[in-house]
Amino acid sequence: MGSLDDVNDLRSWLELAHELGEVRTITGAHWDKEIGAASEVNYKRPSPPALLFDDIEGYRHGQRVLTASMGNARRLGMTLRLGTDLDDRGLVEALRSRPGEWLENAGKYAVDVVGSGPLCQNVITAGDANLLDFPVPKWHESDGGRYAGTGCAVFTTDPETGVLNAGAYRMQVQNGGRAASVNMEAGKHGAAHVRAWFAKEGRAPVTASLGHDPLLLVVAGTEVPAGVSELEYAGAVMGRPVEVIRGEVTGLPIPAHSELAVEGWLYPDRKEQEGPFGEWTGYYSGGTEAVLTMDIERIYHRDDPIQLGAPPGKPPHDYSYMRSVMKSAMIQDALIRSGLPGVEGVWAHEVGGGRQLLAVAIHQSYAGHARQAGYLTSQLPSAAYMNKFVVVVDADVDPRSLNDVMWAVCTRTDPADDIETMRQTWGSRVDPLRAPGLPPFNTRAVIDACRPWTRLKDFPRVAEASRELVDHVVRRWPDVLGGTW
Template identity: 40%
Template sequence: MLQTVTRAQDLRTWIAEMETAGELKRISGADREREIGGIVDIYQRKIGGPALLFDKVPGYDPNYRVLANLFVSVKRIALTLGLPETTREIDLVRFWRDNFKDHPMIPPTEVESGPVMENVFSGDEIDLLKIPTPRWHEGDGGYYIGTGCMVVMRDPDTGWVNYGAYRVQVHDRNVASVMASKGKHGDMIKRRYHERGEPCPIAVVVGVHPGIFSVAGLEIPYGNNEYDAAGGLLGESIRVVKGPKTGLPIPADAEIAFEGYVHPDDLIDEGPLGEWTGYYAGGLKKEPAIRVETFMHRDDPILTGCIPAVPPNDDTFYRGTYRAGAVWHEIEAAGVPEVKGVWSHEAGGSRMWLTVAIRQMYAGHSKQAGLIASQCHAGAYANRMVVVVDEDVNPADMDQVVWAICTRCDPREDVEILKGCWSTTLDPMAYPEDRRNMNSRMVIDACKPWNRIADWPALVRSSKALDDHVRARFADVLPAWF
């Protein structure tokens, strides 16, 4: 008998919860070629819009659906994590920072079957084209079933299971492709198989509870099982079934999954896809083909898309508070004291711009914090700019950050340029072909000069006592953000 689907692991229950909270919009009749992607693009241009559930896609089973715009809302992120709907951005950052300090790890539980196995196909029965996968952007070179997905692999040496959010394009009934940037765990595992001349087992999962999916896009440390982290995040063990061909663990409550093998030197034309930097930087190129051997889906499956585009977008916004919390934790773990806040700005795809606030304790403290933030695991990939500010500056308020740069930074003394750093071909400013996947980055010390703190000019700002007095007497006429 199948286990009962619980609230923590079923996408459909998440959808119902979001609809009850006023966070879901249903849209019928949009086509997959232009209209679904066009609607999603409009909704992603501003933070706070609803999740979008499309049905009755022309040319497809009317009950097959597409869900997008999952996380362009602080409220939805908070509800997904079991936090109050009044949670603010800074509360999410602190949640992630505290989560990393004492991160619970709950291993997955293997079960015999689950909803994902309501329909199982192999051989000539496999047909990925039955799913109404949209062309997410007008200029895309194909149909990407894998944006809001989990790509599952197992290390051939240690048995470590990793899943990441790598892009997956559908090419034919039983052929897909996977693109993972160099240095990502999935690419490293694939190369270990291929260096032995062996095919790499792979499973692609689409349509799980967004809390499980979200872990796929986070910087979980090397060697750690994302299923363990997802279980800890949701507070219960993730139920998984074995893939019939590969034996890879697949969430039992998933909507869609397929498995197969990536063979050495088996490459296929892939792309372009409009990516999280806001450009078609990757272009059309060769990427590993997935030869699909098993295709599974629930009755009336739901494809989820987490769509990269010009920031802010669904692919990057939810990762910003996580990345800020992770960078905060890793800076402190490196021995840097008195970190007061971190922000990973959405305009930089929640990767390219980091701001770190500290209370200065010694000479060189601010420079140390900036250099470590630029190279710690959570902050290193595709970063471009790190700014360090004093604790009186809100790192999430760009007006304050720019003010600090303009008034506290001497470009001759306080700017460091680092070369040969970890990046990706999706970065339009990455080095030329001979040094691809690398970039340079700037670390800006926008703190008060250490040797001038004692005599630094006073700020032209009301005192806390005056703020409190005004708030107590005139709360009804003050702006909501105060």
């Protein structure tokens, strides 16, 4: 069997996932909604397998689309190079302190610029470049078009420092396959880079990989701090530098082992109508609006490229599990590094897309500790975007259990005293509550669901068997109770 050391691209990732029995293949699906609907059904299964679509209607054998790449703990652990046999609890434990370590070590893994790579097997120039030569799906029934960018990594640079950013921005195919709109939220690092390029040169260079080692989707889809290259961060995870080529037109890096990539320029006045699109909030967002659009100067692809699909939607969706795990680990690391004492655990719940509902468990040490934890969490750079609720619970409550968290809210929260709101915070254009035309602010609540500090000594005891007693009965009747705790 292959090992994690052998994984350096999507194909070697797939080989190992196949050996582990983690991949199912669907043949004959249509790019128009069938791939998306089959993927949606799969996401709702317990521990869903990865789905590989081949013989897609209208396209030749070998032009494949992969979804649910990181839909369970085993494949996410594999992607993060943490192991191939992890369950949910084991994955959370293995991730403790890792994001901080990867962040500290990222600078040691500068990209390795190579002259060529598998991606360069085919290079198509403007005029001949057409994204619809590949089975780009229409993911949801009411989407405004076909989206090549869902599991993508879009690369931009700071024009002054050269620091690279990778973001997972949605990309709709435009102009019959000759262009692609790139929908960047204004507060994201990539959008800041584009604005800086516009101010300096009147245009912004962009490259985008549309199929790659799923690790690149992890780093592109989570908030790596500004000033840190996502490719260097990925190198720290892998323990070796990421190999890149330089784009022929823009000079921007593209992972050399990608399956399919595009390159071009953005201009301030070059926009196309984009959307609607089924977003991670579970709604079609924002109707249609004019979005910056790249006329494709180059398409690079391997023979028979594999697209990495990661369509959002009503949770659970393609990357909701991955985001929940990664955001939880990053936020917990950030809280500990801030100096907040007594952090027991953090969970960014999948039902809120890994962003909107955060639970933080603490060992209360002083009056005001719970509120401090809640306010701090709500505005951490790794947590602030689109957060709606932060629930702070005592350490005896499992923050990963929505049932236990809401039990604590129902029994330890006085709504009149223990719910506080923050207004005009960092929201998103995809928020279904945002009225059209208004700035993307949101409001968030900090819910103190801890035992009242003034009543710690006399607060009622929880009516629950001790851990020792539970372990005793499970050991005594393992055939009946072994899988229930």
